[in-house]
Amino acid sequence: xxxxxxxxxxxxxxxxxxxxxxxxxxxxxxxxxxxxxxxxxxxxxxxxxxxxxxxxxxxxxxxxxxxxxxxxxxxxxxxxxxxxxxxxxxxxxxxxxxxxxxxxxxxxxxxxxxxxxxxxxxxxxxxxxxxxxxxxxxxxxxxxxxxxxxxxxxxxxxxxxxxxxxxxxxxxxxxxxxxxxxxxxxxxxxxxxxxxxxxxxxxxxxxxxxxxxxxxxxxxxxxxxxxxxxxxxxxxxxxxxxxxxxxxxxxxxxxxxxxxxxxxxxxxxxxxxxxxxxxxxxxxxxxxxxxxxxxx
Amino acid sequence: xxxxxxxxxxxxxxxxxxxxxxxxxxxxxxxxxxxxxxxxxxxxxxxxxxxxxxxxxxxxxxxxxxxxxxxxxxxxxxxxxxxxxxxxxxxxxxxxxxxxxxxxxxxxxxxxxxxxxxxxxxxxxxxxxxxxxxxxxxxxxxxxxxxxxxxxxxxxxxxxxxxxxxxxxxxxxxxxxxxxxxxxxxxxxxxxxxxxxxxxxxxxxxxxxxxxxxxxxxxxxxxxxxxxxxxxxxxxxxxxxxxxxxxxxxxxxxxxxxxxxxxxxxxxxxxxxxxxxxxxxxxxxxxxxxxxxxxxxxxxxxxxxxxxxxxxxxxxxxxxxxxxxxxxxxxxxxxxxxxxxxxxxxxxxxxxxxxxxxxxxxxxxxxxxxxxxxxx
Ligand SMILES: Nc1ncnc2c1ncn2[C@@H]1O[C@H](COP(=O)(O)OP(=O)(O)OP(=O)(O)O)[C@@H](O)[C@H]1O
Ligand SMILES: [Mg+2]
Numbered sequence: 001x002x003x004x005x006x007x008x009x010x011x012x013x014x015x016x017x018x019x020x021x022x023x024x025x026x027x028x029x030x031x032x033x034x035x036x037x038x039x040x041x042x043x044x045x046x047x048x049x050x051x052x053x054x055x056x057x058x059x060x061x062x063x064x065x066x067x068x069x070x071x072x073x074x075x076x077x078x079x080x081x082x083x084x085x086x087x088x089x090x091x092x093x094x095x096x097x098x099x100x101x102x103x104x105x106x107x108x109x110x111x112x113x114x115x116x117x118x119x120x121x122x123x124x125x126x127x128x129x130x131x132x133x134x135x136x137x138x139x140x141x142x143x144x145x146x147x148x149x150x151x152x153x154x155x156x157x158x159x160x161x162x163x164x165x166x167x168x169x170x171x172x173x174x175x176x177x178x179x180x181x182x183x184x185x186x187x188x189x190x191x192x193x194x195x196x197x198x199x200x201x202x203x204x205x206x207x208x209x210x211x212x213x214x215x216x217x218x219x220x221x222x223x224x225x226x227x228x229x230x231x232x233x234x235x236x237x238x239x240x241x242x243x244x245x246x247x248x249x250x251x252x253x254x255x256x257x258x259x260x261x262x263x264x265x266x267x268x269x270x271x272x273x274x275x276x277x278x279x280x281x282x283x284x285x286x287x288x289x290x291x292x293x294x295x296x
Numbered sequence: 297x298x299x300x301x302x303x304x305x306x307x308x309x310x311x312x313x314x315x316x317x318x319x320x321x322x323x324x325x326x327x328x329x330x331x332x333x334x335x336x337x338x339x340x341x342x343x344x345x346x347x348x349x350x351x352x353x354x355x356x357x358x359x360x361x362x363x364x365x366x367x368x369x370x371x372x373x374x375x376x377x378x379x380x381x382x383x384x385x386x387x388x389x390x391x392x393x394x395x396x397x398x399x400x401x402x403x404x405x406x407x408x409x410x411x412x413x414x415x416x417x418x419x420x421x422x423x424x425x426x427x428x429x430x431x432x433x434x435x436x437x438x439x440x441x442x443x444x445x446x447x448x449x450x451x452x453x454x455x456x457x458x459x460x461x462x463x464x465x466x467x468x469x470x471x472x473x474x475x476x477x478x479x480x481x482x483x484x485x486x487x488x489x490x491x492x493x494x495x496x497x498x499x500x501x502x503x504x505x506x507x508x509x510x511x512x513x514x515x516x517x518x519x520x521x522x523x524x525x526x527x528x529x530x531x532x533x534x535x536x537x538x539x540x541x542x543x544x545x546x547x548x549x550x551x552x553x554x555x556x557x558x559x560x561x562x563x564x565x566x567x568x569x570x571x572x573x574x575x576x577x578x579x580x581x582x583x584x585x586x587x588x589x590x591x592x593x594x595x596x597x598x599x600x601x602x603x604x605x606x607x608x609x610x611x612x613x614x615x616x617x618x619x620x621x622x623x624x625x626x627x628x629x630x631x632x633x634x635x636x637x638x639x640x641x642x643x644x645x646x647x648x649x650x651x652x653x654x655x656x657x658x659x660x661x662x663x664x665x666x667x668x669x670x671x672x
Contacts, residue, residue, distance in 0.1 A: 193369060
């Protein structure tokens with residue numbers, strides 16, 4: 001769309017030019033505003049403690065070093081435990097991967113049942129699920145804690161996975177439902193006449209048509225679960241904590257000199273996986289979010 | 297190959313009754329066309345036959361077996377949808393074979409069946425393609441192939457041609473007809489295109505608001521419509537409806553109709569032919585002095601020649617607009633207190649503004665009750 005707009009003939013009056021220059025200036029300003037913290041973060045993570053003390057905040061590292069990264073990864077002390085962020089990174093992986101897969105799979109199944117195998121009360125069920133996606137995190141903390149205690153899963157990784165699956169289900173169902181609503185019902189009717197059952201229609205016909213919305217849901221859920229702090233801090237005991245909580249503890253460890261370079265490297269390590277996911281699949285994310293809105 | 301009976305079938309959605317007691321009885325190998333305006337319940341009836349929706353009341357029997365509670369896959373029917381509903385992620389071959397695959401037909405047997413149908417429909421070269429790589433007409437063929445491959449008892453078609461352009465539609469129409477003649481299968485076909493209905497059907501059921509208005513062979517629907525709705529729905533341009541009064545003059549039963557000649561309207565007596573359908577004459581006797589509606593198709597109003605066929609009556613009428621269509625010219629003439637369409641040969645087309653003589657073929661006319669619209 002932008003290409004077709006820019007192909008339009010421009011007006012070359014002085015006023016229009018001034019406006020355009022003003023616009024670019026404004027955009028550049030905003031871009032700078034957003035990029036600066038990241039620049040500081042990256043630059044600092046490659047500096048030595050000495051250079052941080054003597055140099056300016058914005059200057060680039062004179063002799064880039066990976067020391068801070070190594071320390072953050074497997075030497076930094078989180079509380080009394082000095083094994084770095086690595087164990088917590090793997091904790092997060094162990095929470096996020098099953099959490100994303102389960103909530104996405106269940107969301108797809110829900111969306112399919114809600115749109116193509118409509119049952120009595122389907123609209124009410126959907127309404128309640130939609131409501132679930134408006135519930136703030138804080139509201140579910142206590143009931144969740146009770147449930148986990150009751151199930152004997154308090155403080156475990158599995159417990160945290162369950163929490164994320166339950167909380168994420170409202171969103172994944174919403175995503176899949178809205179995608180499946182736009183698929184023609186006749187497809188399902190044809191498959192029923194062809195002799196396919198619920199499971200066969202889902203796995204043979206609907207799922208193969210779902211990659212765009214699966215990508216959207218996976219990115220969304222991965223970002224949510226990986227970046228979660230509140231559930232992790234509330235429901236995970238010491239060694240089972242996700243990396244977000246560990247990072248917080250690392251930064252807040254009060255003993256000794258403040259190692260800004262290690263803090264920054266740790267923050268980048270914690271943020272890297274979501275960044276990578278966005279870079280790899282971001283295109284599909286945008287495409288999937290707007291899919292159907294044009295075709296209507 | 298089977299009979300199909302639809303017995304007092306009703307369908308209610310919430311509190312709206314969509315089908316209000318449908319009775320249809322099909323012989324083996326019949327081609328039934330359900331014809332009617334949008335929203336009259338055609339697709340609903342087809343879905344009920346397929347078992348995709350539940351019947352509120354009544355019975356559907358295929359080959360004498362009541363199928364009300366039978367799952368669609370066990371009814372031995374196949375359906376072709378308006379949107380074709382091809383599975384977009386599967387190749388054409390798998391699309392066609394999917395029904396067999398679900399029925400656990402062995403692979404070799406399945407592939408042979410797919411190839412046979414593909415040959416019949418001339419789509420062998422497309423078998424490896426995905427539906428998105430096909431043209432509209434090719435998709436239509438694949439959808440037909442998917443239905444044909446299972447050799448079901450009854451075929452259901454829901455407006456299969458309405459997504460095609462005009463030219464392709466005519467070609468496919470002919471192919472469907474050939475296919476029916478070759479296979480001799482029982483078919484229910486939904487359309488709101490009256491030409492499709494007339495050309496394909498062995499019998500047409502005309503529906504309106506969930507009620508069957510007439511269930512008869514195409515020619516009978518055309519010549520002896522059961523009511524004004526059917527008469528107006530079939531035929532293009534539609535049948536003329538002229539207000540008339542039944543009267544007896546000089547011992548002859550006839551109709552008074554308003555006619556405009558030389559710039560003035562007057563009542564003209566049109567004697568009904570004595571040999572005209574007996575039932576028509578009989579029923580009419582009691583209508584003397586009452587108002588009726590005279591239904592005359594445009595082709596039954598022509599230029600008066602030197603010799604009149606029996607049943608023809610000559611009137612003088614002034615000519616308004618002329619519309620040449622190529623084969624015929626449509627003339628709007630002042631008859632019945634309105635503009636009435638006549639279909640004349642281009643060679644003897646009158647000129648606009650003049651008063652010319654026209655022959656009305658009352659032997660082919662229909663008479664209707666003005667209030668109920670029912671045929672007399
Ligand atoms: N699931 C449903 N719930 C409520 N009403 C319905 C439902 N399906 C159809 N209807 C109603 O039933 C009536 C008949 O619908 P149907 O689809 O059978 O019409 P149709 O004759 O096939 O029309 P068209 O030629 O436009 O396809 C319509 O008034 C429609 O609104
Ligand atoms: Mg329909």
